[in-house]
Every structure is written in structure tokens, then in C-alpha cells.
Amino acid sequence: MPAQLDHTIVHSSDRFASARFLTGLLGAPEPRAYGPFAAVPLANGVTVDYADFISSDRIIAQHLAFLVSEDEFDEIYARITARELPHWGGPGHAEPQQINHHHHGRGVYVDDPDGHSLEFLTHPYIMDE
Numbered sequence: 001m002p003a004q005l006d007h008t009i010v011h012s013s014d015r016f017a018s019a020r021f022l023t024g025l026l027g028a029p030e031p032r033a034y035g036p037f038a039a040v041p042l043a044n045g046v047t048v049d050y051a052d053f054i055s056s057d058r059i060i061a062q063h064l065a066f067l068v069s070e071d072e073f074d075e076i077y078a079r080i081t082a083r084e085l086p087h088w089g090g091p092g093h094a095e096p097q098q099i100n101h102h103h104h105g106r107g108v109y110v111d112d113p114d115g116h117s118l119e120f121l122t123h124p125y126i127m128d129e
Contacts, residue, residue, distance in 0.1 A: 004045075005046050006045070006046065006047070007039075007046060007047040007049050008046070008047075008048055008049065008064075009050075009051050009052070010048060010050050010062055010064070010116060011050075011051055011052075011053035011059050011060070011105065011114070012050045012051065012052065012053060012059065012112075012113075012114050012116075013052070013053060013113070013114055014054045014113070015036075015037065015038040015051055015052045016031060016050070017049040017113055018038070018050045018112055018113055018114055018116075019031035019038035019039070019040050019048075020038075021041055021064045021112050022048065022112065022118065022126055023040055024079065025039075025076050025079050025080065025110070025118070025120075026066070026072075026076065027072075027075055027076070027079070028040065028099070031050070034047075034049065036051055036052070037049035037050060037051050038050040042066070044127070048064065050064070054121065058117065059114050059118050061111075061114070061115040061117065062116050062117070063091070063116070063117045063119065064116060064117070064118055065119040065120075065121060065122060066118070066119065066120050066121070066122070067121055067122075067123075068120050068122060069122065070075040070105075070106075070122050072120075073098075073106055073108075073120060073121075073122045076108075077099065077108060077118050077120075080108065080110055085097070085110050086110070086111070087099075087108050087109060087110045088108070088109045088110075089107070089108065089109070089117075091109060091117065093109075097103045102121075102122045103121070103124065103125050103126050104123045104126070105121055105122035105123025106121070106123075107119060107120065107121035107122070108112070108120050
């Protein structure tokens with residue numbers, strides 16, 4: 001049986017600010033405190049747990065991709081543009097202020113307050129078999 005992702009921990013400078021940034025884009029409920037984390041539960045049972053980063057080093061940016069429906073994408077993209085957030089059609093800040101139409105769907109990238117790349121896509125990547 002293949003493993004299933006249960007949760008991932010994302011370092012942040014302010015766990016609740018970062019978690020609220022994500023829930024605000026998703027239109028999801030307020031993140032909840034869970035031990036040292038601000039937890040954002042997703043529809044498939046996976047939880048994104050934001051943790052305050054305690055170190056003298058910088059936060060290493062991560063990439064989180066969220067598969068959403070076409071309607072959810074429209075809502076998320078409307079929130080991105082209403083907030084006038086910088087966004088990109090490609091990774092690495094390629095195609096500024098655009099979306100993409102890869103893999104028979106749509107996608108957009110936006111950075112959270114700590115520089116983590118959040119990708120919202122409507123169709124999973126097509127892997128060569």
C-alpha cells in the first residue's frame with residue numbers, strides 16, 4: 001500500500017499570520033492551535049502545520065501545491081487579485097501577474113509572507129508512464 005501524507009510542517013516567522021494567509025486565500029476556516037502549531041486542515045485529511053521558526057538561520061522557502069476545483073481556482077484567483085498580490089504563471093517567479101494553462105488546467109503561484117511558494121492548480125501534473 002502506498003503511503004499517504006498526513007501532515008507537513010512549514011516554518012514561519014509568525015505561525016498564525018502565515019496560516020491565516022493560506023486560509024484567507026482558500027476561503028477556509030480560521031487555523032486552529034494544535035500544540036506549537038497553527039494547523040490548516042485540508043479536504044483530503046492532510047494538515048499544513050505552521051510552526052514559529054526559532055533559529056539564527058533564515059527560513060528555507062518551501063513549495064506547497066494545492067489541487068483545487070475550477071470554481072475554487074476562480075475564487076482563490078479573485079482573492080489574489082483583489083489583494084493585489086504579486087503572482088506568477090510559472091515557478092521561480094516566471095510570467096508575472098499571469099496564470100498558466102498547463103496539464104489541461106490552470107495554475108498560479110503566489111508567495112506567502114515568509115517566501116514559501118503556494119501553487120494552486122486545477123489539474124494534477126501528467127506524469128509519463
